[in-house]
Amino acid sequence: KNQVEQSPQSLIILEGKNCTLQCNYTVSPFSNLRWYKQDTGRGPVSLTIMTFSENTKSNGRYTATLDADTKQSSLHITASQLSDSASYICVVSAGKRGGGNKLTFGTGTQLKVEL
Amino acid sequence: EPEVTQTPSHQVTQMGQEVILRCVPISNHLYFYWYRQILGQKVEFLVSFYNNEISEKSEIFDDQFSVERPDGSNFTLKIRSTKLEDSAMYFCASSRQGVAGNTIYFGEGSWLTVV
Numbered sequence: 001k002n003q004v005e006q007s008p009q010s011l012i013i014l015e016g017k018n019c020t021l022q023c024n025y026t027v028s029p030f031s032n033l034r035w036y037k038q039d040t041g042r043g044p045v046s047l048t049i050m051t052f053s054e055n056t057k058s059n060g061r062y063t064a065t066l067d068a069d070t071k072q073s074s075l076h077i078t079a080s081q082l083s084d085s086a087s088y089i090c091v092v093s094a095g096k097r098g099g100g101n102k103l104t105f106g107t108g109t110q111l112k113v114e115l
Numbered sequence: 116e117p118e119v120t121q122t123p124s125h126q127v128t129q130m131g132q133e134v135i136l137r138c139v140p141i142s143n144h145l146y147f148y149w150y151r152q153i154l155g156q157k158v159e160f161l162v163s164f165y166n167n168e169i170s171e172k173s174e175i176f177d178d179q180f181s182v183e184r185p186d187g188s189n190f191t192l193k194i195r196s197t198k199l200e201d202s203a204m205y206f207c208a209s210s211r212q213g214v215a216g217n218t219i220y221f222g223e224g225s226w227l228t229v230v
Contacts, residue, residue: 043206043221102160102171103219
C-alpha cells in the first residue's frame with residue numbers, strides 16, 4: 001500500500017530563519033513526488049514536482065530534494081516569511097501499474113513562522 | 116492565472132439527503148479529479164475522470180458516489196444519501212495531462228457538513 005510519512009508534525013520558527021521538512025514514502029512503482037502548500041481551509045497549491053531522475057528542484061525560496069534510492073525527500077525553505085505559515089504536504093504518485101492517476105498525500109508538516 | 120472553481124463553498128445538509136458539488140476545471144485540461152479531506156486528516160483520493168469515464172477510483176468511492184461531466188465545462192460529484200461521516204472538504208482538481216509529471220491544480224474546496 002502506498003504510504004507517505006512526514007516529519008516533523010509541526011514546527012515553529014522565527015521570521016527570516018531557514019527550515020527543512022522531511023518526507024519518507026513507500027510507493028511502487030514510483031512516478032513522481034510533489035510538495036504542496038495548503039493554507040487552512042484552502043486548496044493545496046503546487047510548489048515542486050520531481051520525477052525519479054531529478055534530485056533537486058527549486059521554486060523561489062523553496063528547494064526540494066529527492067533521493068529515490070532511500071525513498072526520501074526534503075523541502076527547504078529559506079528566509080522564512082510570515083506568509084509561509086501553512087501546512088506543507090508531501091505527495092507521491094505511482095506509475096500506471098501502481099494506480100497512476102491518483103496522488104497519495106502525507107499528513108503534512110504544520111509550519112508557523114513568528115516574529 | 117486560470118483556476119479551478121468550485122461551488123458551493125459551504126453546504127449543510129441533513130443525513131440521507133442528496134448533494135451535488137460542482138466544479139469548473141481549467142478550460143484546456145483533460146483530466147479531472149475529486150479528493151476529500153476530513154477535518155484534521157490528510158487529503159484522500161476519491162476518483163479520477165478522463166475521456167468521459169472514470170479512470171480510477173478509491174475504496175471510499177462506493178455506490179453512493181457518482182461523477183458526471185454534463186457539459187463541456189462542469190464536473191460534478193453527487194452523493195446520493197449522505198452520512199454523517201461524509202462531512203469533509205471536497206476538492207476538485209484538474210490537469211492538462213495525466214498525473215505523471217504534470218501539475219495538478221486544486222480548487223478551493225466545498226465544505227460539506229452533514230447533520
